Every structure is written in structure tokens, then in C-alpha cells.
Amino acid sequence: MQAFQASIFNLITETSxxxxxxxxYSIRQAKEKEDAGTRAALALTTISQNIQMAEENVSxxxxxxxxxxxxxxxxxGVNQIEMTKAIKKAxxxxxxxxxxxxxxxxxxxxxxxxxxxxxxxxxxxxxxxERNDIEVRLILKGGGCENKxxxxxxxxxxxxxxxxxxxxxxxxxCIMHSVFQAQGQGCxxxxxxxxxxxxxxxxxxLAKKQLFREVTDTNPNEDLAKLEDYILENANTLSIGTMGFxxxxxxxxxxxxxxxxxxxxxxxxVAYNCWAYRRQGVRIHVDSxxxxxxxxxxxxxxxxxxxxxxxxxxxxxRQVVLKxxxxxxxxxxxxxxxxxxxSGLIHTGRDQIHKHLMDHDAPVDLEGxxxxxxxxxxxKDADGxxxxxxxxxxxxxxxxxxxxxxxxxxGIRAVIGKGGMGAKTLAGxxxxxxxxxxxxxxxxxxxxxxxxxxxxVDFEEFGVPEAMWHLRVKDFAAIVTMDAHGNSLxxxxxxSSLEKLAAHKEVVFK
Numbered sequence: 059m060q061a062f063q064a065s066i067f068n069l070i071t072e073t074s075x076x077x078x079x080x081x082x083y084s085i086r087q088a089k090e091k092e093d094a095g096t097r098a099a100l101a102l103t104t105i106s107q108n109i110q111m112a113e114e115n116v117s118x119x120x121x122x123x124x125x126x127x128x129x130x131x132x133x134x135g136v137n138q139i140e141m142t143k144a145i146k147k148a149x150x151x152x153x154x155x156x157x158x159x160x161x162x163x164x165x166x167x168x169x170x171x172x173x174x175x176x177x178x179x180x181x182x183x184x185x186x187x188e189r190n191d192i193e194v195r196l197i198l199k200g201g202g203c204e205n206k207x208x209x210x211x212x213x214x215x216x217x218x219x220x221x222x223x224x225x226x227x228x229x230x231x232c233i234m235h236s237v238f239q240a241q242g243q244g245c246x247x248x249x250x251x252x253x254x255x256x257x258x259x260x261x262x263x264l265a266k267k268q269l270f271r272e273v274t275d276t277n278p279n280e281d282l283a284k285l286e287d288y289i290l291e292n293a294n295t296l297s298i299g300t301m302g303f304x305x306x307x308x309x310x311x312x313x314x315x316x317x318x319x320x321x322x323x324x325x326x327x328v329a330y331n332c333w334a335y336r337r338q339g340v341r342i343h344v345d346s347x348x349x350x351x352x353x354x355x356x357x358x359x360x361x362x363x364x365x366x367x368x369x370x371x372x373x374x375x376r377q378v379v380l381k382x383x384x385x386x387x388x389x390x391x392x393x394x395x396x397x398x399x400x401s402g403l404i405h406t407g408r409d410q411i412h413k414h415l416m417d418h419d420a421p422v423d424l425e426g427x428x429x430x431x432x433x434x435x436x437x438k439d440a441d442g443x444x445x446x447x448x449x450x451x452x453x454x455x456x457x458x459x460x461x462x463x464x465x466x467x468x469g470i471r472a473v474i475g476k477g478g479m480g481a482k483t484l485a486g487x488x489x490x491x492x493x494x495x496x497x498x499x500x501x502x503x504x505x506x507x508x509x510x511x512x513x514x515v516d517f518e519e520f521g522v523p524e525a526m527w528h529l530r531v532k533d534f535a536a537i538v539t540m541d542a543h544g545n546s547l548x549x550x551x552x553x554s555s556l557e558k559l560a561a562h563k564e565v566v567f568k
Contacts, residue, residue, distance in 0.1 A: 060347070061346055061348050062144050062347035065347060066145050069196055069340050070149065070157055074119065074157045075113065075116050075117060075119060075157065076113055076338075076356065078335075078338060078356060079354070080355065081310075083273070083274075084249075084273050084310040084311060085109070088307035091307055092305055096303075097304065098299045098305025100397075100537075101300040101303060101498050104535075107504055108500065108501040111504060117435075117448055117503060118156075118448040119336060119448075120334045120336075121159055121434050122433065122523075123157075123198050124161065124199045124200035124336075125198075126149060126174065126179070127181040127196070128182045128195070128196050129194075129267075129270065130183065130195075131184075131185050131189070132184060132185075132192050133186070133189060133191070134186055136192065138184050146180070149175065150174070150175065152174075153172075153173050153174045155437075156435055159433065159435045160172045160521060161174055161523065162176035164177075168410070170520070170522070170523070170524070172521065191350065194339060195353065196338055197269060197336065199336075200332060202452060202476070202477070203330050205244075205453065206240040206330040208328050209262065209326070210222065211324065211325055214232075217238075217559075218556050218557075218563065219231045219235055219560070219563050227566070229326050230289070230565075232326040233285075233326070233328065234289065234292065236250065241477070241478075241548065241552055242499075243302070243453050244330045244332055244477075245334065246301065246332075247299070247307045248309060248331055248332050250289075250309065251271075252268060252312070252315070253267070253314075253317070253326075254317070254325075254326055255316050256317045257319070258327075264315050264327065265329035268314060269313065277313070282314045282315070282316065286312045289309070294307055295561075301477075301496060301499060302547075302551055303537070304554070311335075332500055334500040337354070338352070338354055341353065377396070378399070379398075380398055380472070381401045382401075382427055383425065384426050384428070385471075390543075392493050392542070393543065394538055394546070395538060395547070396537070397536075397537055399533045400428060400495075400531060401533060401534070402530065403427070403530055404528075404529050404531055405422065405424065405427060405428065405429055405526055405527070405528055406432045406433070406434065406526055407429050407526055408432070408456075409456055410524035413460065414517065414520075415464055416463060422514075422516070422526075430451070431451055432449055432505075432527075434447070434449040434502075434522070435502070436522050445512075446509045449502055449509060449529075450497065450498070450504075451475045451498075451505075454477055455478070455479055458479050458480045458482060461483040462485065462486025462490075465492050466490050470492060472493050472494075472495055473492065474495045474536055475495075475497065476496055477499070477548075478496065478540060478547070479540065479548075484540055484546050487541070492542060494539055495537065496537050496538075496539040496547075497535075497536045508531045508535075510531065512529060513529070513530055514527075514528040
């Protein structure tokens, strides 16, 4: 079992730090299709650079290492109890070494276990087979894309598409709508797995199972193969684009499975996955516990990503350098589309911090400051100092109930996150003189490289992801997507994509 534990540790490390070849190929294709000099091209260049840095640093591609889901096939007679113990030990060690962020939170107390173990986590699902070796597949699915999963009960009415009936065309409409509703909040361009049929639980399990397929495979069911091709082609006509910035690529892959159902229920379940499509698998010798084969082809990043700081979008005529603390005058001068490079002190704050600050004072002066929606991966070095292993943005919309009030209360001038925010925040930005800056989701290595020092931490009791980290940064790049004049790129893209979605309402799909 020691060798098996080491094999699982290697599987976790590889999954967290290295995208498989089929995923990297899809991202390269998307980059080639994008118009040079656009916001989408800038985002894809950052993504490519981040993939390369994660490989070189053997550090998490994205700071949100998500929920670990293991799917395991074993010969008859293999001791699954001992295997589970070994898997959990490997998870603890991977967390200790910074390959995973501590993500296991007690739903009742809010306490983080600190080691990725807890009731029901990690998810380990066993299946017996007649082969004499062990197959272990692992997917790391982060919260940003997990929150954009969606399930439809047919028949239903869909925005922009009208009625979706209990037939193949109704299924088509549901899948198209699932891509539309994700917008940029799931770190598009993304991949989707779709489960047709089952019940509410098994439908989602089937959808997630599709994410273990190869991006380039062909569905053995002819009808589903045609539907996969249709969705992949037509979802990209919505022009939601990478990070929701607009662009030519919104979806990188679509895989669909079906199962029987009972007459009264007809579910279409969609599992949305971000561009950081972290899944890998191995075959393991039963006797030795060692890896005999990797299931998804591994290859290094083939291209040398061009430095992001040398790119200037044709859509964005200005690149603005800001140093915190920032004045209201500087903020009022910014407009949607400006590329901002921030230097100085910024402060992280996620769900727990926002909830706490509503009723308490801040531990530091936030006047003119920058609040970063981020839950980093942090480790202490040999001297007891904190080291940032990964630090990309988290999905901001979760903070919509709080953000405007927090801006007013503390005089914050800039909020950094991903996916944009809603009408209440947009009004707050305009009233209080602040901006929303969209960083590139999943680019955890790129942004960690911008951090020059960790100057302190508050609320460690909330756990590493939810604590308030005080970080000194240099040339931290992000794009103004919501300004202090009531403009929102996210609103513009959503309205435009809704109009394009409606064009697929009357399509006859057979």
C-alpha cells in the first residue's frame, strides 16, 4: 500500500499541475482562432503562459484545486478499505506540499479541516471489473465552474429559446442555454459534460462522467455524436468568449451521455468545466502498487508563450499604471476596456471576509485600497515565512449581496475578481467611485509571480482560502470591465449573446 499511496500522490500532483495533451491542444486551437490584439487573445495568452509556468514550477495551475473525485476500477478481491486509507494519506500529503489547497469545509460550522479530508470528501467511487489491474481516474473541479452546473426538467421555458420539449430538440436547447447562462463566470472557454435521463442525482453523475472522456473522441451513439458536433460549433456563435470578454471561442468541448429514466421525469444535467480541465488517470499494478501507464497523453507546453506585459489590445487604447492607495480621481478617469497594472498593497477577501466586514471593522486601513477576490495556496518556508504557491481570482458574483456596502463602508477603490458582478455592485461603483477589474480566471501561477511579498494575514481561523492576506504586488494586470460611470462589459456581452442565442430557437435538429 505504500507504493500505491505514492502512485496516488503522483497522480494528484500531475492532475493539479499539468494539463493533459488533449486539453492543451484545444486551448492552442482556440488561441489560433482568436483575432489578434483582442481582450480574448490577451486572456488566452495569459492562460498559455500560466500553463507553462505551472509545469515548470510543479505548482497548481489554478489555486482552486476543487473537489477531488476519484473513479476507480478494481479486480474482484482487492481491499477497497485499505485503498481508501492510502488515498486519503496521499491527499493529506499533497495538501501539505501545496499541490492542493485545503478546500474541505464543515457545512455547519464553517471550519476548514486543513487537509482536504472530511465527511464525504474526497469523493471515491469504486467499480469492479474483470481485468487484473487497477484503474484510477481523478478530476479536480473548482468551485467557479461547479457553481455553473445546471439541471433542466423537461418540458420547460428557456430565456431566448422558448419551449424545450421532451425530445432531441429540447435537449439541444437546454445545452445551448447552459453555455449561455455560464457566461464568463465558469472561466470560459470551457468544456461541458451532459447527462440525459436518470434522476436528479444520477443525471449529474452521468454528466460528470462525460468529463473523463478524451476531447477528441467520437460518441458511439450516432445521434449524440451529431449533437456534440452541433453544440460545439454553434455555442461558439454566441461570442461570449474567453473569460466572458467576447470572442470567437466560448466552448472547447462537449460530451454527452444518456441513460433511461422513469416516465414522469426527464432531466438534462450539465456539468460545466473551466478551461483548466484537470483530469488524469493511471493504471496501477495490483501486486506492486506502481503505475504501469498514464491514461491521458502527457506532453509539455509546446509553444513559448509571449509575455503578457508586451501585449496591448487593439480594443483597449490605454494601459494605466496604478499604485495603491488609489484616489477617486484616478478611478473616475478609468473606463471599460482599460488595461490596469497595479503595484502596491492589495488585500484578499472572499465569502467569509465579506460577511465579517459587514458587521465589524477591518483589521487594516482599506481607504483607497484594492480588494482581491482570491483564495490562494499558501505554504510556510523553512524560516516560517509565508510563500504564495498559487493566487488567481475567484468568481466574484458570490459577493454581490455585500460588495456595494463594503465599498461604501471602507472606501475601497478597486475590486479584482473574475466573471463580473451584478446591478447592485455596478450602482455602488458609480456612487462611491470604484471599479471592478477582471483578472484571468485560473491563471494562478501568472498572478502569484506578480506578488513580491506577503506582509501579513488576518482571520487565519477562517482557513487559508478565506483568510485576509495582505500582499504586495508589482504590475498586477487586469482589465476594467465595470467602471465608475455605470458601464459593464459583462452586461454588454450577456445582452449580445442572448440575441445570438435566440437565432437558435427555431432550428430543426435531427
